[in-house]
Amino acid sequence: MASPIFTVTTPLYYANDLPHIGTAYPTIAADAIARFERLRGKDVRFVTGTDEHGQKIQRTAEERCKTPQAHCDEMVPHFKALWEKLDIQYDRFIRTTDSNHGAIVREFFQRVWDRGDIYLSQQKGWYCVSCEEYKDEKELLEDHHCPIHFNKKVELRDEENYFFRLSKYQGALEDLYKNNPEFIQPESRRNEVLSFVAGGLRDFSISRVNFDWGFPVPNDPNHIIYVWFDALLGYITALLEEGETPTLAAAVAKHWPAHTHIIGKDILRFHAIYWPAMLMSAELALPGRVFGHGFLIRDGAKMGKSSGNAIDPNALVDRYGVDAFRYYFLKEIKFGQDGSFEETRFVNILNADLANDLGNLLNRTLKMVPKYFGADGLKVDASAIPMDNPMKALGMTLGDRVAKCYENMAFSEACEAILDLVRLGNRYIDEQAPWKLFKQGDIDATAEILYTVLESVRLAAYLLSPITPRVSTAIYQQLGYSVDFNNSPLRDISLAFQTQAVWGTLSSEQSLGEAQPVFAKFELPSV
RNA sequence: AGCAGUGUAGCUCAAUGGUUGAGCAGCAAGCUCAUAACUUGAAGGGUGUGGGUUCAAUUCCCACCACUGCGACCA
Numbered sequence: 105m106a107s108p109i110f111t112v113t114t115p116l117y118y119a120n121d122l123p124h125i126g127t128a129y130p131t132i133a134a135d136a137i138a139r140f141e142r143l144r145g146k147d148v149r150f151v152t153g154t155d156e157h158g159q160k161i162q163r164t165a166e167e168r169c170k171t172p173q174a175h176c177d178e179m180v181p182h183f184k185a186l187w188e189k190l191d192i193q194y195d196r197f198i199r200t201t202d203s204n205h206g207a208i209v210r211e212f213f214q215r216v217w218d219r220g221d222i223y224l225s226q227q228k229g230w231y232c233v234s235c236e237e238y239k240d241e242k243e244l245l246e247d248h249h250c251p252i253h254f255n256k257k258v259e260l261r262d263e264e265n266y267f268f269r270l271s272k273y274q275g276a277l278e279d280l281y282k283n284n285p286e287f288i289q290p291e292s293r294r295n296e297v298l299s300f301v302a303g304g305l306r307d308f309s310i311s312r313v314n315f316d317w318g319f320p321v322p323n324d325p326n327h328i329i330y331v332w333f334d335a336l337l338g339y340i341t342a343l344l345e346e347g348e349t350p351t352l353a354a355a356v357a358k359h360w361p362a363h364t365h366i367i368g369k370d371i372l373r374f375h376a377i378y379w380p381a382m383l384m385s386a387e388l389a390l391p392g393r394v395f396g397h398g399f400l401i402r403d404g405a406k407m408g409k410s411s412g413n414a415i416d417p418n419a420l421v422d423r424y425g426v427d428a429f430r431y432y433f434l435k436e437i438k439f440g441q442d443g444s445f446e447e448t449r450f451v452n453i454l455n456a457d458l459a460n461d462l463g464n465l466l467n468r469t470l471k472m473v474p475k476y477f478g479a480d481g482l483k484v485d486a487s488a489i490p491m492d493n494p495m496k497a498l499g500m501t502l503g504d505r506v507a508k509c510y511e512n513m514a515f516s517e518a519c520e521a522i523l524d525l526v527r528l529g530n531r532y533i534d535e536q537a538p539w540k541l542f543k544q545g546d547i548d549a550t551a552e553i554l555y556t557v558l559e560s561v562r563l564a565a566y567l568l569s570p571i572t573p574r575v576s577t578a579i580y581q582q583l584g585y586s587v588d589f590n591n592s593p594l595r596d597i598s599l600a601f602q603t604q605a606v607w608g609t610l611s612s613e614q615s616l617g618e619a620q621p622v623f624a625k626f627e628l629p630s631v
Numbered sequence: 632a633g634c635a636g637u638g639u640a641g642c643u644c645a646a647u648g649g650u651u652g653a654g655c656a657g658c659a660a661g662c663u664c665a666u667a668a669c670u671u672g673a674a675g676g677g678u679g680u681g682g683g684u685u686c687a688a689u690u691c692c693c694a695c696c697a698c699u700g701c702g703a704c705c706a
Contacts, residue, residue: 292700297701299635303703442700444643448656449655453643455666457655460668461668468665469664470665472664520654531669531671535670619665
């Protein structure tokens with residue numbers, strides 16, 4: 105029987121520049137949800153990649169005295185290297201310059217054309233090449249500088265463009281939003297789109313002239329297809345199998361529509377308005393939801409090159425490790441809201457949650473086992489532990505609750521729910537004081553307490569594994585498993601959610617490993 | 632034009648028409664199985680400002696201020 109499909113995408117990052125923390129953030133979120141759905145046995149396509157066309161890239165390449173293709177070829181390895189460094193397990197890396205993408209774009213364009221949704225008209229206005237968008241004059245800064253790229257001047261354009269009849273889909277889009285309230289998330293983003301659409305949609309231009317880095321419009325090669333029109337289709341091209349003839353029918357046959365598009369709030373309009381309208385025009389299925397995440401803020405400003413306050417993700421990972429990086433951004437920032445990075449906070453949170461609470465709970469408990477029970481290990485029947493055991497009671501419902509959190513992209517709440525169990529573990533072990541019971545000769549009670557805590561740590565590690573695969577692996581290995589959350593076959597039955605997300609799975613038959621700290625504490629940064 | 636959101640403990644956030652809660656940080660005590668860890672306790676907030684409704688508002692209403700987002704002013 106075929107597994108249910110789950111397709112999730114990150115934005116296709118613009119290959120104008122090197123990847124940075126703002127590209128890493130949605131990518132780890134996508135990776136976490138992809139890993140989670142794989143654990144549940146879904147047939148996952150996790151799509152990421154690069155958007156490589158457009159005048160901006162052409163100019164950047166010219167400045168660097170390179171061809172656009174050579175420029176992009178240089179950028180792409182940096183993305184792939186960062187993803188590898190961050191343990192990102194993507195299934196597809198689409199480049200919009202991939203050889204099969206052109207065929208998909210042309211076929212799509214033709215379909216929309218045949219639908220009568222494309223026409224030629226005049227476009228006049230101020231164009232920001234960095235945004236690849238027309239701007240209204242009054243939103244510009246002094247001397248015609250773009251408000252977003254304040255070091256760049258906009259350019260006056262007066263040219264023929266092909267237009268897409270977006271206005272025709274106003275009603276259909278409004279129905280879409282009304283009938284699928286979850287289509288745009290979070291709620292605040294949805295409201296923005298609703299009010300924007302309510303203001304009336306205008307057709308938008310989908311071609312440009314006077315440069316050539318992109319796909320020519322079929323039958324009018326003086327025009328280049330607008331970079332956004334091209335890039336969005338990358339989500340579909342990405343689903344083609346290796347060597348498969350590039351047709352829309354083939355691409356969407358199995359893994360389309362995407363369940364979730366993860367995007368930055370800055371590209372919401374393209375994904376929540378233009379994209380579904382384009383798909384409607386081409387009579388293709390619509391994605392399930394568009395989730396707009398927030399920006400990372402530092403010192404009150406959006407992190408970015410232009411503000412000079414960006415954090416280099418490579419340096420952060422080198423210093424603190426992958427899991428710390430992933431955990432901080434997914435746990436400390438509610439997905440969908442803006443979030444800040446402060447190194448002191450980063451260190452405090454990681455030390456408190458992963459080293460002190462989780463890691464130390466495993467360590468303190470596991471060390472008692474050989475000390476009290478020697479090589480025999482614990483002989484405990486989990487099902488015999490009473491339901492009113494507080495850890496068991498909480499653990500029994502945790503898997504389902506955490507699953508809901510992941511489904512809702514509520515990574516922070518997922519972590520909190522898991523930590524509740526961990527914190528209860530520390531309280532429980534203090535209250536029960538197995539070290540005293542052992543000295544009093546109450547061996548059975550001691551074993552039961554230790555098992556209860558170890559099993560809870562296992563469950564926590566399992567549920568955390570989409571976020572902290574390395575720490576979870578270390579915990580599992582100390583508990584006697586041979587799994588590696590980074591290398592297991594994607595649907596290794598031994599890791600299946602149905603068994604592993606349930607409290608009481610740890611077998612007393614398996615021999616436990618030696619206790620070693622699974623997460624070393626960090627030093628606070630010197631001020 | 633405007634529309635929307637936010638404003639609660641040092642920090643990040645939660646909650647409710649009726650003595651504000653959590654995590655982190657800081658303070659004190661306890662414990663010893665543990666990664667100087669954990670547990671407990673105290674401390675810390677008249678919930679942006681000013682009005683109003685109500686027996687009672689942080690929670691509802693109005694105005695204002697600050698910040699954020701979307702949008703408009705332009706052509």
